[in-house]
Amino acid sequence: MGNSCMLSFFFLCLIGGLGLVKEVKGLACNWGTQSTHPLQPKIVVQLLKDNGFDKVKLFEADPGALKALGHSGIQVMVGIPNDLLAPLASSVQAAINWVQQNVSDYVSRYGVDIRHVAVGNEPFLKTYKDTYLQTTFPALQNVQAALIKAGLAKQVKVTVPLNADVYQTDSGLPSGGNFRSDIHDLMISIIKFLSDNLSPLTINIYPFLSLNADPNFPKEYAFFNGSAAPVVDGSITYTNVFEANFDTLISALEKNGFSSMPVIIGEVGWPTDGDPSANAENAQRFNQGLLNRIFQGQGTPKRKTPLDIYLFSLIDEDNKSIQPGNFERHWGVFYFDGALKYQLDTGNGKSLVPAKGVKYLARQWCIMSPDASLADPNLANSISYACSYADCTSLGYGSSCSRLDARSNASYAYNMYYQTMDQRKGSCSFNNLSVVTNQDPSQDTCRFEIMIDLRKQETAPRRSLAGKIQNSTMGLILLLLLIINGAF
Ligand SMILES: *[C@@H]1O[C@H](CO)[C@@H](O)[C@H](O)[C@H]1NC(C)=O
Ligand SMILES: *[C@@H]1O[C@H](CO)[C@@H](O)[C@H](O)[C@H]1NC(C)=O
Ligand SMILES: *[C@@H]1O[C@H](CO)[C@@H](O)[C@H](O)[C@H]1NC(C)=O
Ligand SMILES: *[C@@H]1O[C@H](CO)[C@@H](O)[C@H](O)[C@H]1NC(C)=O
Ligand SMILES: *[C@@H]1O[C@H](CO)[C@@H](O)[C@H](O)[C@H]1NC(C)=O
Ligand SMILES: *[C@@H]1O[C@H](CO)[C@@H](O)[C@H](O)[C@H]1NC(C)=O
Secondary structure, three states, rough: OOHHHHHHHHHHHHHHHHHHHHHHOOOOEEEOOOOOOOOHHHHHHHHHHHHOOEEEOOOOOHHHHHHHHHOOOEEEEEHHHHHHHHHHHHHHHHHHHHHHHHHHHHHHHHHHEEEEEEEEOOOOOOHHHOOOOHHHHHEEEHHHHHHHHHHOOOOEEEOOEEEHHHHHEEOOOOHHHHEOHHHHHHHHHHHHHHHHHHEEEEOOOOOOHHHHOOOOHHHHHHHHOOOOOOEOOOOEEEEHHHHHHHHHHHHHHHHHHHHOOOOEEEOOOOOOOOOOOOOOHHHHHHHHHHHHHHOOOOOOOOOOOOOEEOOOOOEEEEOOOOOOOOOOOOOOOOOOOOOOOOOOOOOOOEEOOOOOOOOOOOOOEEEEEOOOOOOOOHHHHHHHHHHHHHHOHOOOOOOOOOEEEHHHHHHHHHHHHHEEEEEEEOOOOHHEEEEEEEOOEEEEEEEEOOOOOOOHHHHHHHHHHHHHHHHHHOOOOHHHHHHHHOOO
């Protein structure tokens, strides 16, 4: 009796468990923190949970982010920035210290579910020349040794996120894929090392950059709905560059004896501003197509198993280098403050949910004064001064604020400066060319932002605690008064 009950319970569990595995498809994304006004980590973790993200990738061991991820149920990939590769390569002790401070402590003291350490970030990018060629592999080996020493090597896997330019195809077809000749042997050594340690290879793939780099690139081929002119590769037909690019890597792996090497896609996404093809419409289309593939567990023609994909990115970062282009600060599915840019179906008919509990600066903007003249000799200088400290990438060609007239253009620049400076006194002066207004100057696609109030964010929990103490003190006094009144 008891046994059969246990047995049926077991089967119920099994069936329930299988159902669960099928139903709940977690999403993964990158969380970058190069912002002048970052969201509070607690708010970001809630944003991740609310939107079904159960894996996140960080570019460095950011203490605030890691602590907030403790006991969250979210799996973490922690990155090591490229400038740490040389010190980590030169000494095992440095790697032991790094792992101790940036992995072990967070796992044991804060309950952070760290699953991967990403050693470097696209270290073999052609634009870096040879800067990290000598240090990446030794750093990887030292970090792995340190993880073993810390007793974490089973649960925490090393990897190296690489740009898709580490491989290429001479035939122009995915089947011609192989590693770039200048780093071929190094790639093989790294892949063999990862494989020996049951660790994955990580590759970043950017259809947006393919489209962006080549004016003749067929736009439809960047997206997923099969309407592009197909690329025929033997018996395989490709209708999107994402699959073709990924399979170029799989061919390269096959050619070198690693056909079953696990691969993570560390970054893939679409920006919404800073370039004519970076807009909400294209980003929604691309990311929805990508999410649909994830929900369907769709692989590629050469690798049929579901892909492990980290979206790039969760939120915009207004302090990122724009060396690759103005779009670099606009990769977020959400704006910098966790506000919605566009809707996505995030599975089971759910939609994106914006960040909750964000504290903003006052509802006021800095604009060009109605009394100021466009002929003022200080105008041009004041705009370039503002834009040298604040993010004006939305003013560029083909961007969300590129159609503003000259006055609004100046206003946009002044406002970004004013907000970036936390609306500080004197930050809306510009030789008397500007004034503060309570009227939102935003116009169609152009959003005049108000920044997050960093002070309120930091003190909010403490203040509410103080408030509670005050409230309960008041309550106590009230209670005492009642007792005294009742007693007498
Ligand atoms: C923005 O980036 C610059 C250069 O990378 C850095 O020096 C500065 O501290 C950053 N500002 C903020 C607010 O993070
Ligand atoms: C831990 O990581 C941070 C951020 O990357 C870095 O600044 C720090 O040096 C690391 N700790 C050690 C001991 O290397
Ligand atoms: C492709 O997707 C776009 C946007 O999601 C849609 O408007 C279009 O009709 C689709 N085309 C085909 C052939 O499915
Ligand atoms: C707006 O400002 C940007 C940034 O300084 C400048 O490049 C652009 O020419 C300006 N456009 C107009 C219409 O004034
Ligand atoms: C700005 O205007 C005030 C008052 O009209 C004047 O006193 C001041 O000199 C002006 N400042 C500049 C930089 O023009
Ligand atoms: C204190 O009590 C007031 C009135 O009951 C309430 O509105 C407020 O939210 C409380 N403050 C805190 C921090 O709990």
